[in-house]
Amino acid sequence: MLTSTVCAAVSAAGLGIAALTAYRKRFLAATRIAAFSLIPIGLVMTGVIDWVTNIVFKPTVWAGFGVLALSFVLFSVSRVVERRRGGIGSRKERKAAAAATPDAVAPAASVPSLGAGRGAGRPAAKGKTGQGKGGAPKDDFSDIEAILKKHGI
Known part of the structure; x- marks a missing residue:
């Protein structure tokens, strides 16, 4: 009732001005x-003012807002701490998981096919035989290193 009078x-006063x-x-x-100046009286007529006063003057509503604010603060703090420590999904965890991942079941199974495909499809580069000590294929990065040296990188 008082709010309706104040809004009126x-x-x-606004209409007078x-x-x-x-x-x-x-x-x-x-x-x-x-x-x-017509906004306050319109809000009273639609019932919005009564709804707002019921929210503003009830302590349980403010306690609910306080609980929601506390929840938001706790969530934000936990996210900040998680990021600083390198929590779930961090680089450290991913590197550790990659290192713990077992190699292929039979890593030598593809060696003959790579060796045969290289010699049959294209000739080897000058000065390279394609085989290192003991008959094992040379390091694949040697080709890349040669290209980078050629371009001065």
Whole structure:
């Protein structure tokens, strides 16, 4: 009831100021003032003011907002701490998981096919035999190193 009276008084004062502004021949400003002054009485008529006052003046509602704020703060702090420590999904964990991953079941199974394919499809580069000590294929990075040296990198 009190809120309805206050809103009606604010609207009446706003309309009075709009009338004075219109009297001074500032019609555009008077129209804006009148529009803003009608908002409080419109809110009272639609029932929004009663709903807002029920929210504002109930302690349980404020306690609920406090609990929500506390929840948000705790969540944010936990995320910050997790990132600083390198928590779930961090680089350290991913590297450790990659290192712990077992190699292929039979890593030597593809060696003959690579050796045969290299010699049959294209000739070996100058000065390279394709075989290192003991008959094992040379390091694959040697080709890349040669290309980088050629370009001065």
